Amino acid sequence: MEEMKSHCLPQLTSSGDCSTAHWGPAVALIGLGYSRDTTLAVGLLTAAVAANAGVYVGFQVNHIDLSPNYAGTMMGITNCAANIMSIMGPLMVGVIVHDESEGVGESMKGIVHDESKEETLAAEWKTVFFIAAGIYFLCNLFFVLFGSAVVQPWNEPETSEEKSSKQARSQHATKQLTDDT
Numbered sequence: 001m002e003e004m005k006s007h008c009l010p011q012l013t014s015s016g017d018c019s020t021a022h023w024g025p026a027v028a029l030i031g032l033g034y035s036r037d038t039t040l041a042v043g044l045l046t047a048a049v050a051a052n053a054g055v056y057v058g059f060q061v062n063h064i065d066l067s068p069n070y071a072g073t074m075m076g077i078t079n080c081a082a083n084i085m086s087i088m089g090p091l092m093v094g095v096i097v098h099d100e101s102e103g104v105g106e107s108m109k110g111i112v113h114d115e116s117k118e119e120t121l122a123a124e125w126k127t128v129f130f131i132a133a134g135i136y137f138l139c140n141l142f143f144v145l146f147g148s149a150v151v152q153p154w155n156e157p158e159t160s161e162e163k164s165s166k167q168a169r170s171q172h173a174t175k176q177l178t179d180d181t
Contacts, residue, residue, distance in 0.1 A: 020054075020058070020140060020144060021051060021052065021053070021054025021055045021057070021058050021140075022052070022054075022055065022136040022137070022139070022140035023136070023137060023140060024047070024048070024051030024054065025047075025048035025049070025051045025052055025133075025136055026132075026133040026134075026136035026137045026140075027133070028044045028045070028047045028048035028051065029044075029048055029129040029130070029132050029133040029136070030129065030130065030133045031044050032044045032045060032048070032129050033125070033126035033129040033130055033133075034126070036122075058143075059140075059143050059147065060075075062147060062149060063075050063078070065148075065149035065150075065151070066148070066149070066150070066151065066152050066155070067151065067152050067154070067155040068151070068155065069155050069156065069157065070154075070155065089132075092128075092131070093128050096124055096127055096128055096131075097121065097124040097125060097128060098120075098121075098124065099121055
């Protein structure tokens with residue numbers, strides 16, 4: 001079992017077999033852009049969010065594959081970038097979607113049902129869903145093509161011997177430079 005674990009999991013992660021989990025949500029979001037049925041829309045959105053669970057066996061495990069010693073630090077850095085994108089998402093929706101109804105409840109009374117505004121709003125949301133699907137697909141494709149599961153050389157901290165040797169080489173190089181001038 002241990003041999004299978006050490007042999008198969010890094011290969012699966014590096015080849016992308018386990019890391020295509022973002023393609024399912026991309027397909028669901030494209031379907032959501034065409035949906036006119038509320039029940040189907042809720043189902044597709046639920047499927048998109050549920051399919052995101054697959055990322056935990058794909059690229060999120062990759063931090064541990066690349067550097068077991070620094071996986072926590074790398075996870076913090078990548079989560080920071082992901083949270084910046086989480087802030088940008090709603091801002092971009094605000095740029096793309098222009099809903100003039102301004103609120104619900106009492107303010108909606110007296111607003112005449114306008115089919116052309118509804119079509120425009122649906123087209124704007126379709127654009128949002130297609131952009132999100134494109135980001136899902138292209139970013140995941142980049143990972144599948146260029147991702148690696150090989151432990152990186154910087155994973156192992158330097159030993160005191162390596163530090164001393166590096167410091168000695170640096171001092172020797174500095175001495176040579178000062179002797180040459």
